[in-house]
Amino acid sequence: MSQSYNRGLIEDFGRWKEFSAGMWAWIFHKFTGWMLIGYLFTHIAVLSSSLTGPEAYTNTIGGLESLFIVRVLEVGLLAVAVFHILNGLRLLMVDLGVGLEAQDKSFYASLVLTAIITVASVPTFLDGVTL
Amino acid sequence: MSTQQQQPEEPQSQEAPEDPEMRGAESPVDEKEKQGGDIDQQTTPEDELEGETVHIKVFRYDPEVEGKQEPRFDDFHVPFEKGMTVLDAVMYARDTYDSSLTFRHSCRQAVCGSDAFFVNGKQRLGCKTQIADLEQPIRIEPLPHQEVVKDLVVDMDHFYDQMHTVEPYFQDEDTPNPADLEEQRQSPENREKIKMSSRCIWCGACMSSCNIAAGDNDYLGPAAINKAYKFAMDDREGEEIKEHRLRILEQEHGVWRCQTQFSCTEVCPKDIPLTEHIQELKREAVKKNLKFW
Ligand code: SF4
Ligand code: FES
Numbered sequence: 001m002s003q004s005y006n007r008g009l010i011e012d013f014g015r016w017k018e019f020s021a022g023m024w025a026w027i028f029h030k031f032t033g034w035m036l037i038g039y040l041f042t043h044i045a046v047l048s049s050s051l052t053g054p055e056a057y058t059n060t061i062g063g064l065e066s067l068f069i070v071r072v073l074e075v076g077l078l079a080v081a082v083f084h085i086l087n088g089l090r091l092l093m094v095d096l097g098v099g100l101e102a103q104d105k106s107f108y109a110s111l112v113l114t115a116i117i118t119v120a121s122v123p124t125f126l127d128g129v130t131l
Numbered sequence: 132m133s134t135q136q137q138q139p140e141e142p143q144s145q146e147a148p149e150d151p152e153m154r155g156a157e158s159p160v161d162e163k164e165k166q167g168g169d170i171d172q173q174t175t176p177e178d179e180l181e182g183e184t185v186h187i188k189v190f191r192y193d194p195e196v197e198g199k200q201e202p203r204f205d206d207f208h209v210p211f212e213k214g215m216t217v218l219d220a221v222m223y224a225r226d227t228y229d230s231s232l233t234f235r236h237s238c239r240q241a242v243c244g245s246d247a248f249f250v251n252g253k254q255r256l257g258c259k260t261q262i263a264d265l266e267q268p269i270r271i272e273p274l275p276h277q278e279v280v281k282d283l284v285v286d287m288d289h290f291y292d293q294m295h296t297v298e299p300y301f302q303d304e305d306t307p308n309p310a311d312l313e314e315q316r317q318s319p320e321n322r323e324k325i326k327m328s329s330r331c332i333w334c335g336a337c338m339s340s341c342n343i344a345a346g347d348n349d350y351l352g353p354a355a356i357n358k359a360y361k362f363a364m365d366d367r368e369g370e371e372i373k374e375h376r377l378r379i380l381e382q383e384h385g386v387w388r389c390q391t392q393f394s395c396t397e398v399c400p401k402d403i404p405l406t407e408h409i410q411e412l413k414r415e416a417v418k419k420n421l422k423f424w
Contacts, residue, residue, distance in 0.1 A: 003194035003200075004194065004278040004279055004280050004286055005192045005194070005202055005278060005279040006278050006279075007275065007276075007279070012275060012276060012345060015252070015275065017252070018252035018253065019394075020392075020393070020394055020397055021393070022391065022392040022393030022394060022397070023342060023392045023393075023394055025392075026342075026390050026391070026392045091391065094391045094406075094410060095391075095410060095413070095414075096414075097407060097410050097411060097414070100404065100406065100407050100410075103391075103393055103406075104393070
């Protein structure tokens with residue numbers, strides 16, 4: 001064999017349109033996982049303001065909650081967390097060998113449930129907390 | 132069946148006498164489809180295609196011909212025939228238009244596993260895929276994630292290497308001495324358990340569809356793991372060999388690399404529940420190491 005053609009990473013990733021349910025579930029799970037890790041650090045940073053006293057903590061939280069963008073982000077955070085949890089349960093089932101034929105359906109179900117819960121949370125989050 | 136359903140809607144009464152003849156022509160196709168497995172009702176698209184030409188776009192790459200080294204797609208228009216498969220179409224294109232069009236095939240009945248292509252974005256056997264099931268133009272490419280040698284022919288060396296890593300042959304601890312060789316019996320239940328895994332035809336479709344295998348060249352891949360499953364679950368091999376097999380499987384690039392994307396299971400032309408087998412081997416590996424039970 002004199003030569004061969006390697007289609008390379010770019011061409012391979014160009015196939016994303018052809019991905020199926022299981023692959024999307026995998027991508028979303030990794031993505032939401034990283035988002036949650038990122039959130040964890042900001043969360044700790046905010047919590048650590050309590051070290052300087054209750055006043056500082058209340059001000060930080062109050063300040064953040066008064067920002068509209070923060071409340072929107074919280075809706076996003078809920079969506080990310082809910083999907084990660086639901087897909088995590090789905091993966092647990094897969095690991096145990098339960099309902100393997102319905103793996104795509106359970107992925108769609110996780111998406112639908114996430115959407116419902118997220119939409120339902122919008123009024124609460126966007127109203128902000130009245131202290 | 133659906134031809135009959137359509138009849139009343141169609142105003143032309145001349146159609147009626149043709150009906151028995153057409154149905155006669157359909158029955159062998161139906162047979163074929165039943166063997167194919169994944170097609171339930173095919174009369175309508177086939178009828179629509181009767182007398183038409185099918186537009187196929189075939190990936191071309193020829194390292195030996197000056198000016199053809201840049202990969203491209205060639206268009207062919209192939210006259211449709213009832214029951215025509217993707218393999219039939221590329222064979223027609225080769226025989227009629229371009230004798231240099233290169234691809235592998237042999238049995239033409241989903242047994243040899245040599246004609247796995249990437250058809251309309253999915254790994255499929257050319258000889259098992261009905262043209263009537265596909266949207267046109269039909270895009271036919273060599274299997275992804277493998278180097279292309281020429282046109283639709285990919286380099287399968289790595290796939291075979293991975294298959295051989297799992298020692299894909301029966302090993303017996305206490306083969307009876309040749310003088311009193313006897314049948315080695317397997318229980319019907321055990322046979323049933325490994326039945327699906329024994330259907331693999333080494334086509335490589337699963338490996339090609341696996342993102343993880345694409346990113347990790349050392350990953351054994353679904354086909355090899357399934358092959359190992361076939362032997363590890365075979366009661367006749369004995370505990371020691373099973374342990375040995377699990378040791379191969381539980382290494383870093385073995386079963387644990389599987390991220391349950393299910394793409395292998397979806398494309399396997401022999402309907403082998405690959406992900407299920409991989410998950411079961413993961414559980415076996417955990418059991419072996421924990422030894423709680
Ligand atoms: S497991 Fe299925 S897809 Fe993979 S090589 Fe065997 S027959 Fe082909
Ligand atoms: S030609 Fe043998 S499997 Fe298709």
